Amino acid sequence: MSLLQEVWQAVKAIGTGMATVHKRVYEEAPTEFYPYVKPDLPPVSVQSLALVENEDGSERCIVCLQCERACPAQVITIERHRNPEGKGFLIDRFDIDLVNCMYCAACVEACPVSSIVTIQDFEMSTYDLQTLKADVDFLHEQARRARQWYSPKFGVEIRTEDGRIEKAPPEMQPGGLAEILKPAEEVDS
Incomplete structure (x- = not known):
């Protein structure tokens, strides 16, 4: 593989990563307000x-x-x-x-x-x-x-x-x- 092809692959991978991050910026965060909202855990979980x-x-x-x-x-x-x-x-x-x-x-x-x-x-x-x-x-x-x-x-x-x-x-x-x-x-x- 030539140097030009490797550079193109790297730029393409960086662009894909940045596009994924850009989409996620506008989504709602998957966090919970823990002390006020208790997590719904399966009954078999061991705490x-x-x-x-x-x-x-x-x-x-x-x-x-x-x-x-x-x-x-x-x-x-x-x-x-x-x-x-x-x-x-x-x-x-x-x-x-x-x-x-x-x-x-x-x-x-x-x-x-x-x-x-x-x-x-x-x-x-x-x-x-x-x-x-x-x-x-x-x-x-x-x-x-x-x-x-x-x-x-x-x-x-x-x-x-x-x-x-x-x-x-x-x-x-x-x-x-x-x-x-x-x-x-x-x-x-």
């Missing part, structure tokens, strides 16, 4: 973790340690003791270091009873990193404040006004109505 209790206030977590074993960053610490009143275990300590957490949701995937869930609480900024060491009380409070949460086993669950926990309607679930409207032969295969 924080919570520990859900049953409707009656009893512990949903069976302290099986699956979440602690599944965590690739090793930020979950659980201590337990045998339940003196019957079978199973009781929680002595359940801590998550939210500073070092990768928010990969491996713990959520590993939980057999969907006790640890993802919630849409991304407004946890703080000047003191020690406040991001989540203990069992903090994780329960996160779940009580959340209006909805996600786990792979139950999908999206919501807390009703009277405190009951229900499965969210199909349009709120991952895949939404598209999953419901699939033809039967597509679902079976």
